[in-house]
Each structure stands twice: as C-alpha cells, then as structure tokens.
Amino acid sequence: MSQSIKHLHERFQKLFPAMDADNPSPADEAGTDSREEAEPLEAEAPAAVPQLRCRRTEHAKAGYDLDLAVEPQQVLEAAGVLDEGGFAIDMITGIDWPDDNQFELIYDFLHFQGPARVVVRTRVPRDRPEIASLSAIFPGANWHERETAEFYGIQFTGHPNPIHLLLPDDFQGFPLRKDFKPEPDPS
Amino acid sequence: MMELQPVHATGPQETFVLNLGPQHPATHGVLRIKLTMDGEFIKDAVIVAGYVHREHEKMGENRTWAQFLPNTSRIDYLSAMMYTHAYVGAVERACGIQPPSRAEYIRVITSELNRISSHLVWWGAYLLDLGGMTPLLYAFDDREKILDLLEALTGARLTYCYYRFGGVLEDVDDNFIAGTRAFVKEFRPRLRMFRRLVSENIIFRKRVENIGIIDAEMCRKYGATGPMIRGAGVPYDVRRAEPYSVYPELDFEVATDPAADSMGRYKVRMEEMEQSLRIIEQALDRLPDGPVMAKVPRVIKVPAGEYCYATEAARGRFEVRIVSTGKLIPHRIRLRTPCFGNLSLFEEAARGMMLADGIAMMGSLDLVIPDIDR
Amino acid sequence: MTTVEPIRLLLFLVGAASFVGLNAAYLVWVERKSAGRFQRRAGPTEVGYAGLLQPIADAIKLMSKQLIVPPGADRFLFRMAPVMMMPPAIMAFAILPFSEHLVAIDFNVGLIALFAFSSFNVIAVMLAGWSSRNKYGIISAARVVSQNVAYEIPMMLVIITMLLVSGTLSLTGIVEQQAGAFWNWNLFNLAANPLMPVTFIIFFICMLSETNRAPFDMAEAESELVAGAYTEYAGMGFGVFFMAEYANIIIGCALAVILFFGGWHSPIGVFPGVIWFLLKLYLLIFIVIWVRWTFPRTQFYGLLNLSWKILIPVTLFTFLLSSVMIKIF
Numbered sequence: 001m002s003q004s005i006k007h008l009h010e011r012f013q014k015l016f017p018a019m020d021a022d023n024p025s026p027a028d029e030a031g032t033d034s035r036e037e038a039e040p041l042e043a044e045a046p047a048a049v050p051q052l053r054c055r056r057t058e059h060a061k062a063g064y065d066l067d068l069a070v071e072p073q074q075v076l077e078a079a080g081v082l083d084e085g086g087f088a089i090d091m092i093t094g095i096d097w098p099d100d101n102q103f104e105l106i107y108d109f110l111h112f113q114g115p116a117r118v119v120v121r122t123r124v125p126r127d128r129p130e131i132a133s134l135s136a137i138f139p140g141a142n143w144h145e146r147e148t149a150e151f152y153g154i155q156f157t158g159h160p161n162p163i164h165l166l167l168p169d170d171f172q173g174f175p176l177r178k179d180f181k182p183e184p185d186p187s
Numbered sequence: 188m189m190e191l192q193p194v195h196a197t198g199p200q201e202t203f204v205l206n207l208g209p210q211h212p213a214t215h216g217v218l219r220i221k222l223t224m225d226g227e228f229i230k231d232a233v234i235v236a237g238y239v240h241r242e243h244e245k246m247g248e249n250r251t252w253a254q255f256l257p258n259t260s261r262i263d264y265l266s267a268m269m270y271t272h273a274y275v276g277a278v279e280r281a282c283g284i285q286p287p288s289r290a291e292y293i294r295v296i297t298s299e300l301n302r303i304s305s306h307l308v309w310w311g312a313y314l315l316d317l318g319g320m321t322p323l324l325y326a327f328d329d330r331e332k333i334l335d336l337l338e339a340l341t342g343a344r345l346t347y348c349y350y351r352f353g354g355v356l357e358d359v360d361d362n363f364i365a366g367t368r369a370f371v372k373e374f375r376p377r378l379r380m381f382r383r384l385v386s387e388n389i390i391f392r393k394r395v396e397n398i399g400i401i402d403a404e405m406c407r408k409y410g411a412t413g414p415m416i417r418g419a420g421v422p423y424d425v426r427r428a429e430p431y432s433v434y435p436e437l438d439f440e441v442a443t444d445p446a447a448d449s450m451g452r453y454k455v456r457m458e459e460m461e462q463s464l465r466i467i468e469q470a471l472d473r474l475p476d477g478p479v480m481a482k483v484p485r486v487i488k489v490p491a492g493e494y495c496y497a498t499e500a501a502r503g504r505f506e507v508r509i510v511s512t513g514k515l516i517p518h519r520i521r522l523r524t525p526c527f528g529n530l531s532l533f534e535e536a537a538r539g540m541m542l543a544d545g546i547a548m549m550g551s552l553d554l555v556i557p558d559i560d561r
Numbered sequence: 562m563t564t565v566e567p568i569r570l571l572l573f574l575v576g577a578a579s580f581v582g583l584n585a586a587y588l589v590w591v592e593r594k595s596a597g598r599f600q601r602r603a604g605p606t607e608v609g610y611a612g613l614l615q616p617i618a619d620a621i622k623l624m625s626k627q628l629i630v631p632p633g634a635d636r637f638l639f640r641m642a643p644v645m646m647m648p649p650a651i652m653a654f655a656i657l658p659f660s661e662h663l664v665a666i667d668f669n670v671g672l673i674a675l676f677a678f679s680s681f682n683v684i685a686v687m688l689a690g691w692s693s694r695n696k697y698g699i700i701s702a703a704r705v706v707s708q709n710v711a712y713e714i715p716m717m718l719v720i721i722t723m724l725l726v727s728g729t730l731s732l733t734g735i736v737e738q739q740a741g742a743f744w745n746w747n748l749f750n751l752a753a754n755p756l757m758p759v760t761f762i763i764f765f766i767c768m769l770s771e772t773n774r775a776p777f778d779m780a781e782a783e784s785e786l787v788a789g790a791y792t793e794y795a796g797m798g799f800g801v802f803f804m805a806e807y808a809n810i811i812i813g814c815a816l817a818v819i820l821f822f823g824g825w826h827s828p829i830g831v832f833p834g835v836i837w838f839l840l841k842l843y844l845l846i847f848i849v850i851w852v853r854w855t856f857p858r859t860q861f862y863g864l865l866n867l868s869w870k871i872l873i874p875v876t877l878f879t880f881l882l883s884s885v886m887i888k889i890f
Contacts, residue, residue: 059429063280063495063508088407091523095510106508108495108523112407112416112423117495140409143531151244166237166560175245205696213784227700227861316784318775318858324600390776391857542700543860546785 005065005116008085009056012068012078064108064117072122072131075107079137082109082118089134090117092144094152098178101126103152107134107141124154133159151176202230205542209238213316213546216556220533222542229545232537234530240560247520252278252487253352255520259507260346262524263558265308266501267347268294268301274520275350276431277496277507281489282352290354290479291433296367296470297337297349298498299463303374304333305501306456306463309553313453314385316550317394322385329377336366352487354480368471371464378460386457395449399548401536402447409535410528413503414459414553418452420445425499436473439466449551456553488515502526502553526558570655570666577654584811585804586616592850599854626796631693634793638692642685643794643801649681650808657815658733660825660834671732672720679771679812682805683709686773686780689802690790701789704779704861708770711868716767718876719760722883723820726753736824743828748821752890754883761821763872763879765848768813770864772806775853779861814845 057067070078090108097104100123107120124131133156134141145156146165153174156162164171173180208219217238223231243262247255259274260267272294279286286294307330311323334344340363341349341356349356385391401411403419416423422441426434442458444451489511497506503525510519529552537545590605590612597604605612630636656671656678658664668674683705690702726747727735739746747753748761770777781789791802818824818841825834859867 061280062493063277063429063497063506086407089410089528090504091410091506091508091521093508093519093521095519106493108506108508110410110504112403112421112428117429138408138410139535140411140528140531143527164237166240168237175242176248178248203696205700212787224696224700226703314857318778318782318784319856320596321600321854324602328601388856390859393863394857394860541861543782543785543858547860 005056008081008118009066011081012066059117064119066116066118068118068120070120070122072105072124075105075120075122076132076134076137078120079107079109079134082120083137085111086113087111087116087118089138089140089144092134092141092148094148094154094176096126096152096176096178097123098126103129103154105131105148105154129154130157131155132157135160150174153177201225209235213549214556215312215554218554218556218559222537222545224542227541227543229537229540229542232534232545234534236530236556237560239557241557243561244520244522247517249516251515252489252517255517256351257346257348259522260343260348261557262522262561263500263502263505263526263555264345265305265555266301267343267345268298268349269498269500270505271347271350272298272432273496273498273500273505273507274509275352276498277494277509278352278487278489280496281492281494281509281511282487284353284481284483286354286481287478288433288475289358289477290481292470292474293355293359293479294350295433295437296359296467296474297340297347297355299466299470300333300337300367300370301347302501303460303463304330304337306460307333309456309501310381310385313550313553314391316546317391319385319391322381325377325381325384329374332366332370332374336363336370339363339366351480351483353483354478358479359474364471364474367467371467371471375461375464378457378464382457386453392450394543394547395453395551396446397448397450398544399449399536399540399551400447401532401548405532405536409532411503411532412528413499413501413525414452414455415503415529417441417443418455418551419447420451425497425504429497431496431498433470434466437466437469439469449547452551452553486515488513489517497523500525502555502558503529522561524558524561526552526554526556530554530559573655574651578651581651581654581808581811582804585807586620588807588810588846589619589803590616591847592853595847595850596854599851620800623797623800628798629793629795631695631793633694635692635694638688639793640798642689642692643798643805645688646682646685646805647801647808649678650805650812653678653812654808656732657812658736658819658824659838661733663835664733667733668731669734670730672724672730672735675732675812675816676717676720679809679816680709680713682809685805686790686802689794690780693790693793695792697786697788697792698790701780701782701786701792705773705790708773708777708779708861708864711865712767712770712872715763715868715872715876716771718873718880719764719767720820722754722760722876722880723747725880725883725887726750732819732824736819736826739823740826743823746821746823746826753886754879755886756879756882757821759875760879761817763876764817764820765845766867766872768817769849769852770868772809772813774806774810774849776856776859777864778853778858779864782858784858810846810849811842814842814849817845818842 055067057064059065068078087109090110093106095104102123103126104121104123109118131154133145135145143165145159148154149156149162150164150167151174202223202225205222205224206219207222208214209217219235221233221235222229243258246258259270262270307326311326314322337347338344340359341347401415401419403416403421406416406419420443422443424441427441439462442455442462444454489509491511491513493510495506495508497504505525506523508521509517512518533549536548594604605615608614608618630639653675655666656668656675686705687702690698727738729735748757750757754760773780781791791799794802818838822841825838827837
C-alpha cells in the first residue's frame with residue numbers, strides 16, 4: 001500500500017504544484033515540494049496561514065499517511081482523484097480558527113486495502129464560508145456536509161438537501177463556532 | 188350513490204407517507220424514518236436524525252482533556268471500551284505516552300469482551316426485528332456474564348471509563364482472569380448452539396438471504412465500515428489495516444463474507460465473536476507482568492497539533508481527531524462514528540424494498556442511535 | 562323437541578362463553594409461563610401462586626382502562642370491530658363436540674358452520690385496521706385479507722379431503738368413525754390417503770395462518786407494524802381481540818382433534834372422553850405456543866408464495882389421491 005501512497009503523492013504533486021503562502025500562483029510549474037518523502041510530522045502551527053502542501057506523514061504519529069492542503073476550489077478535483085483511486089469517504093471535520101478569521105475543513109479518506117488514509121484540508125474565510133459540495137462524487141459526504149453546515153454555517157454549494165441533520169429544524173446559530181453563545185434558558 | 192373507482196395496475200400510483208419512529212420497535216431508539224410507501228413497497232426513505240443529539244463535540248471544547256473521557260463511553264453505549272480506547276489513544280499519540288505492555292493487553296481483553304457483549308445485543312435484537320423473541324433472552328444470558336466480569340473490574344456495566352491516559356485504571360485480579368477463562372470456555376459451545384438454533388433456520392434464512400444487498404462499492408461511496416464492508420467481502424478491519432495497541436502481536440482472522448446481503452453481515456458478526464474469543468485466549472496467555480499505568484503528568488497538556496486515532500468498534504471504524512492549541516482544553520474534538528456512515532446509505536439502499544425487508548436490512552446495520560446523533 | 566331443549570342450549574352457550582373466557586385468560590398464563598421456560602426465565606410469579614392470578618390482574622387492568630377512539634377514526638366501526646370478533650368464536654363452540662353427549666347442537670352440517678364462524682374474524686380484524694385510520698392498521702388490514710384469502714383455499718381443500726374420507730359433515734359423525742384404538746384415527750388412515758400426515762401438517766399450517774399466529778402473524782408484526790390492526794385499541798377493546806385470538810386457536814385445534822385425532826376417543830380407554838378431548842386439544846395448543854416462541858416471522862410474500870405455490874398444489878394432489886384411493890378400495 002505504501003507504493004500506492006507514493007504514487008498518489010506524486011500525482012497530487014503534479015496536480016497541485018506546491019506553492020509558498022505568499023506567492024499563491026497556481027501556475028508555478030517548477031514547484032516541487034521540498035519537504036516531501038516521509039518527512040517526520042512537525043506539529044502544525046495552528047495559527048499560521050496554512051501552506052499549500054502535499055506531504056507524507058507517519059501514520060503512527062498523526063493517524064494518516066498523506067496530508068494535502070489545497071485551495072477550496074481544488075477540493076473537488078482532489079476528491080475526484082481519490083475516488084478514482086478507490087478511496088472511501090471517512091469524515092469531514094470543520095475547525096474554527098477565529099484568530100485567522102477562517103474555517104478549516106478537513107476531508108478524510110481511507111482505503112479499504114491497507115493503511116492508507118489521506119487528509120485533504122482547506123480553509124475558507126469566516127465571513128464568506130462557501131465551498132463546493134462533494135455529494136456528487138461521494139454520496140456519503142451528504143450527511144457529513146449537512147452536519148458541518150449546521151454546526152459552522154459553512155455553505156456547501158450544490159448540496160442536494162441542505163437542511164439540518166442533527167439539530168432541530170428551527171435552531172438558530174452555529175454551535176461549534178467559537179463565538180457561539182447559547183440562548184439563555186427561559187426558565 | 189358513491190361512484191366506485193376501478194383499480195388499475197398501471198394507473199396513477201397512490202403513495203402515502205409512513206412515519207417509522209421516532210418511537211418504533213424496530214428503530215431501537217429514537218430514530219425517525221419518513222417512508223414514502225407504495226403499498227408495501229418503500230418508494231423513498233428520508234432519515235430524520237438528531238433526537239438524542241447532545242453535541243459531545245462542543246462539550247469537548249469546554250472541558251479539560253481528562254474531563255472529556257467519560258463522554259466517549261456515552262456515544263455508543265454498547266461498545267464503550269473501544270470508544271474510550273480511541274480517545275485515550277489519540278491523546279497518548281499526541282503526548283507520546285507509551286502505555287505499559289500489561290495495560291495494552293488488558294485493553295485488548297476488555298475491548299474484545301465488550302465487542303462480544305455488543306454483538307450479542309445485536310444478535311438478540313436482530314432476531315427480535317425478525318419476529319423471533321427467544322434468542323434475545325439467550326443472548327442476554329451470556330451478555331450478563333460479560334457485564335458482571337466488567338462490572339467487577341471497572342465498576343460500570345455499560346459506560347465504562349476504565350482506560351486512562353497511559354494505561355488502565357486498575358489492574359485485573361485473579362478472579363477476572365479466571366472468570367474470563369471460564370466464560371471463553373462456556374461461550375464456545377453456546378455460540379455453536381446459537382448457530383444451530385438460528386443460523387440454519389429456514390424461515391430466518393429466507394428473511395435475510397439476498398435481502399438488503401449493500402456491495403463494497405456502495406460502502407466505499409458512503410464510508411460504511413465494520414461488519415458492513417466485511418459482509419461485502421472486503422477484509423477491512425482497523426485492527427489489521429491501521430494496527431493499534433497489541434493487535435499486531437495477536438493471531439486472528441478478519442471475518443469476511445462475500446454475500447453482501449443481510450446474511451453476510453450476520454455471518455461476519457457471528458464469526459467475529461468466535462475470533463474475539465481467540466484474541467481473548469491469546470491475550471490472557473501472554474498477559475505480561477508489570478505496571479498498568481505509565482508515568483503521566485498529573486495535568487495533561489496536549490502539544491499543539493492535530494492527531495487522529497482510530498479503533499475498530501463493534502459497528503465499524505471509530506475515529507477521534509483532536510486538535511490542540513497547547514492549552515488545557517481541546518480546541519476541537521471530532522468524533523467519527525461508524526453508525527453515521529453505515530446509516531447514511533439506508534436512504535439509497537431501502538428504495539424499492541418491501542417494508543419488512545427494509546426492517547430486516549436496517550436491523551443488519553446494527554444501529555445505535557446515540558452513536559449517530561452524538 | 563321438548564321444553565328442556567332451549568334451557569339446555571342456553572346452559573351450553575353460557576358454558577361455552579365461560580369456557581372461552583377462562584381458557585383465553587389462562588392460555589395467556591400458559592403462554593407467558595411456557596415462553597418464560599423457553600427463554601430461560603420464570604415467567605409470571607408475583608400475583609398468586611406461580612403467577613396464577615396474573616390473568617385476573619391483567620383483566621382488571623384492561624377493563625379499568627379508558628377506551629380511546631382516535632380522532633379521525635370511524636367511531637362506529639372502530640367500536641364494532643371488537644364486538645364482531647367475539648360472538649362468532651363463541652357460536653362456534655356450540656357446535657364443537659367435546660364428548661359424545663357434551664355438545665350443544667349436533668348439526669348435520671357442523672363442519673361447514675364451524676368453518677363459516679371461524680372465518681368471520683378476518684372481517685373484524687380488517688375493520689379494526691381500516692376504521693382506526695392508522696397507516697399501520699391499514700397495511701395490516703390489507704395483509705390480513707390477502708393472507709386469509711390465500712390460506713382459506715388449502716384449508717378448504719384439506720377439509721374436502723377429510724369429507725371424502727369420512728363421508729359426513731356432522732362433527733359427531735366424523736368422530737364416531739374414528740372409534741376404537743388410535744390406529745383408527747384419521748391421521749393414521751393411510752388406506753384412504755397415504756399422505757394423511759402431510760394433510761394434517763398442511764391443516765396445522767393453515768390453522769396457524771388463519772388465526773394470525775406466529776410465524777404468520779402478519780397482522781400485528783410488532784417490529785414492522787407496531788401492533789398492526791390493534792395499534793389504536795386500548796383497554797378492553799384490545800383485550801377482546803386478544804381473547805378472540807385464543808378462542809380461535811382453541812377452535813382451530815379442536816377442529817384438528819376432531820378431524821385427525823379421533824375427537825374424544827381414547828387411545829387406551831381409561832378416562833371419560835371429555836378428558837381425552839381436552840388433553841389432545843391442549844397438547845396441540847401447546848405446540849402452537851411452542852412454534853410461536855421458536856420461529857422468527859416469515860416475510861409477507863414468502864407467506865403468500867407458500868400458500869399459492871406449495872400448499873395449494875400439494876393439497877390438490879392429496880385430494881386427488883384420496884379420491885382415487887377411496888374409489889379403488
């Protein structure tokens with residue numbers, strides 16, 4: 001399986017040439033990831049603006065094998081590649097970073113043949129949280145996106161059924177945002 | 188006089204909406220399914236979840252790392268051990284804590300006991316869904332012995348909070364070891380009896396064989412794991428695919444069945460109980476001496492970063508992702524529960540089935556509603 | 562006919578009604594107790610010795626409960642359905658010969674009358690499901706009707722076969738022909754039909770299905786339809802259905818005893834006939850209970866397939882076979 005992770009790694013590097021944060025030009029063909037190949041996991045500085053990257057991580061340390069950070073509009077493409085590669089949708093995680101005024105979205109994929117988990121992460125601005133829905137590729141993303149949408153207020157464009165899943169239909173607010181204040185108990 | 192309308196088989200089809208739940212004997216909890224029925228056939232199914240939503244993930248952001256520990260056992264109350272294991276494992280992975288070997292073996296033994304008890308509840312409840320009432324009591328008879336063993340060890344019967352960061356709460360005593368050995372010995376013939384009693388029954392087989400086909404491709408698209416994917420012939424088991432604890436040292440087989448129907452999932456779970464017994468036996472034989480707790484700081488502070496840890500719970504892959512900013516409380520705890528993915532495909536799979544078959548399929552998903560709603 | 566006759570009839574009807582009531586109550590106890598044994602538990606123990614007073618406690622509870630008519634239901638039919646359920650069952654007992662002399666009316670077309678009465682409960686269950694305006698009830702009503710139509714046919718074919726063998730419609734007449742030792746029972750009357758045991762098994766399956774007992778309890782498949790046609794019934798409305806279910810089981814088993822097991826005739830000849838009749842009856846009822854707590858429920862189309870594709874052809878074959886055998890011998 002590590003073979004195919006390597007293959008996937010190379011493919012993603014071609015697809016999304018790695019870029020520096022201050023020079024986010026997708027046309028940069030020369031960009032090969034300088035930190036590639038089994039680089040030990042460094043604790044990711046959470047407050048930093050995420051760098052677009054594609055790197056291998058040690059499963060025993062992070063819990064996944066390939067870490068891919070892309071632009072929001074590239075998520076669909078990455079998911080398409082993973083779908084071709086026979087990956088399954090695992091989960092979608094939203095994280096609120098109020099200091100950066102951003103939401104982080106982490107899409108996890110797993111492969112049924114062996115220890116291969118791929119993480120695709122992206123960030124959307126907090127004041128205009130919009131991202132394309134994966135439901136067309138992975139119908140299982142439907143529920144995960146509904147959940148993330150109701151908890152964070154992120155809009156998944158093209159979602160077939162954007163209604164609340166776990167919260168009541170008339171619930172106001174987004175409980176997993178850090179600035180969420182629950183309504184005081186009427187009693 | 189009223190005009191009688193002739194019934195045309197090809198005429199406009201009348202449908203009606205049937206509310207299965209939130210209180211219904213087959214949903215085993217407060218789950219609601221809005222079925223659009225064409226006679227006895229399900230035309231469309233919409234799942235309305237969230238009746239027992241407690242927002243565990245938000246609770247995680249409001250308490251310290253250790254205080255969240257009891258929450259994890261209340262998500263899937265039938266396989267609490269494996270859920271606690273995932274959370275404890277994530278924090279240990281983050282802090283670089285290596286629990287002593289004895290603790291790891293104890294974790295494996297208790298997890299597998301918990302898996303058997305969870306599968307027994309499923310077995311009884313599934314037969315109840317199919318109208319056979321007696322197996323439930325047989326299953327609970329054996330489950331009771333497991334619960335007694337675990338109660339003596341952990342103090343809880345269902346919502347165990349036994350695993351701690353760096354090990355387990357208490358060492359096992361001789362009574363537990365002897366009791367577990369006795370249980371393994373007497374449960375094997377019982378399992379064979381269950382097979383003779385139920386698995387070969389012609390009515391049962393007619394109810395489950397070729398009913399509710401969920402193939403590997405569908406599992407992949409929806410992220411269904413556990414007995415669902417193994418029942419579709421794919422040997423995916425977190426214990427083997429992403430080895431954790433001391434599972435790599437133990438010899439067991441990943442139960443699979445190529446049938447992909449309800450019977451396939453049934454057989455996988457029955458075989459898993461058998462394999463769990465094997466694991467317990469081996470783990471008991473190899474149980475090393477030593478401490479059951481590593482040296483762990485009194486107050487856990489997880490270094491900043493993001494860590495995942497997955498375990499094979501009774502219903503499939505359970506995964507915890509923790510995001511820390513180095514503070515006393517987590518920044519984010521994400522719980523990936525198996526039933527969430529397993530149920531999400533119901534809407535597609537149930538289309539076109541008959542009501543009773545739909546129930547037979549839903550039972551084979553082995554739902555625990557708090558696990559979906561969290 | 563003297564003036565004694567109406568009094569005798571009245572006494573028999575009162576007797577039949579109380580027999581049904583007492584049996585329904587205590588068969589529930591037997592069912593719960595034996596279900597307990599099948600499931601490795603004790604069953605009712607609290608009320609009275611070994612829970613013997615439990616049925617009475619249950620009856621008091623059911624009677625003291627409010628009868629709720631759900632909004633939107635057809636009030637008249639909703640109330641009528643339980644009422645329609647019980648009388649045909651009690652009437653049927655007037656024809657059943659418990660022993661040589663213990664029979665209210667010795668009809669010469671007893672078999673047909675009994676069959677007519679026992680088929681009546683379908684209408685009651687259907688009305689109950691339909692009038693309660695509950696979707697589960699309506700599905701259940703539709704199921705009950707198609708199930709009963711499907712199983713009436715093999716049941717009829719079995720009865721016609723038995724008519725060929727016995728040549729009379731009178732229940733007493735049928736029993737009288739099986740007098741003597743147990744090899745005279747119709748079940749072992751292999752000269753008339755070598756497939757007699759098969760015929761009996763088909764009769765038993767049809768009987769289970771007609772009385773909506775597990776594994777054919779489509780009407781109140783509780784894991785699918787909650788309680789089916791009885792979902793909206795509370796208190797004694799439900800209680801009457803419950804009693805009628807047991808009354809129908811008794812009738813079905815009694816019919817089996819009369820048709821196949823020589824009625825009140827003793828295989829060894831020690832006790833009076835009525836004891837042998839009840840013994841055989843309760844043994845069959847016990848098997849019905851046993852089946853319920855052992856097997857899972859069948860699927861609905863499986864049930865219909867069983868009737869149309871297996872039972873009806875087989876009964877037709879046994880029917881033809883008996884005709885030929887009787888003509889030859």
